[in-house]
Amino acid sequence: MHDTGHRRGSAARARGPAWQMWVAGAALAVLSAAANMASPLYPAYQQSLGMSDLTMTALYATFAAAAVPSLLLFGAAADAVGRKPVLIAGLACAFAGTALFAASGGIAGLFLGRLLLGVALGMGTGAGIAVMVESAPAQRPTRGSTLTTLAFVGGSGGGPLMAGLLAQRLPAPATTPFVAMLGLVAAVGLLVLTLHGPTLPAGRRWRPTRPAVPPTVRRTFAIAGVTGFLGWAVVGIFLALLPTVAEAVTAAPSPAASGAVVGALLLCSALSQPAASRLEPRAAQSIGLTALAIGMTLLVGSYLPLFSGGWALGVMAVAAVVCGCGHGISYWGAAREVDVLVGRRHRAGVTAALYLSFYAGAGIPAVGVGLLSLAMPLMTAIQAVSMVIVLCTVAFLPVPGLVQTPVLNRSEGRGRKGAVAPAEVDAVSTGA
Secondary structure: OHHHHHHHHHHHHHOOHHHHHHHHHHHHHHHHHHHHHOOOHHHHHHHHHOHHHHHHHHHHHHHHHHHHHHHHHHHHHHHHHHHHHHHHHHHHHHHHHHHOOOOOOOHHHHHHHHHHHHHHHHHHHHHHHHHHHHOOOOOOOHHHHHHHHHHHHOOOOOOOHHHHHHHHHHOOOOOHHHHHHHHHHHHHHHHHHOOOOOOOOOOOOOOOOOOOHHHHHHHHHHHHHHHHHHHHHHHHHHHHHHHHHHHHOOOOOOHHHOOOOOOOOHHHHHHHHHHHHOOOOHHHHHOOOOHHHHHHHHHHHHHOOOOHHHHHHHHHHHHHHHHHHHHHHHHHHHHHHHHOOOOOHHHHHHHHHHHHHHHHHHHHHHHHHHHHOOOHHHHHHHHHHHHHHHHHHHHHHHHHHHOOOOOHHOOOOHHHOOOOHHHHHHHHHHOO
């Protein structure tokens, strides 16, 4: 048993002023926006550059392929060298990746840009979340984790929405949205320079993060990881493939319409998360997974010949709203479940491991569609992968609720009522 006074002193040193939580939230939101803003422009890129369906899905999946190693390599860096240097490095990579999109350097430039943006978000995730959780008010320790999910999801939706609107209404649609994003990245970088890092343990070395968690939280981590994977798999379908679907089923597709549908998904996700904070994390995961299954069923229905034109887009919009609410609630539950159980010493590394499953979920569906499109039409491949996500979500749906029962999870059942988990001690015990 660790000494309580020592933990309180460590927590006091770790906590930063509340304004730092908002600065780190802005950094995470901008990194997420920059990483996802090209989504509604993919059909235009495919047409202008003559890219195959497999090349397009590979372009989208390059982000996840870069983000996952970046998480493993840099996830624990914030615990060793400090939060601010890692955030600055992530924003610098995002600036370079966005500049490549703005320069319209052809297929090679797009792939390199996606690679840099994946590295940027993977690098900034652990550091940004650590700052937000550590700077949350002692009276409201959940505010940091709630703002984390809002920033991550809000940025992911705001980027495509901004890109779609600017591309639709302003000249140079392939350049203007990215020039605007360069200004946002630079502005947030200046704010990050004002951050003050916590006192870090002496002698800690930077080592790549291994995808492992303490045995005491391994079961909880597995449930949260699968929940997050499924939620972000749904988002991956919308981000990577919905613009292509909209172009196939509507008479007059537009970047603004595609960006609006994707933006609606993630806006609803962000708006649902404050309500999710009233739920037990595992209850939130169960409720969110249910909504995801319903929303994905609606999305699959919009592919059918029964709907066409505006009707198909309308069904997609309804599916986006339902999936967005489900994603927000389940994502908050998964992230909060892990955050409560992990102390400050391991927070950045373990959080990076959790986001590993999130990024994998966002990228794998696009890869699956790309491979299937080699043997079948693209729309059939999208339908097949969408149905697999629906079936996996329905199959996993009972698990968070079952694990919450005393029969399957007695140790956590005792700790959930009245006890304070390790991360909660770090977060709330600074005042005594």
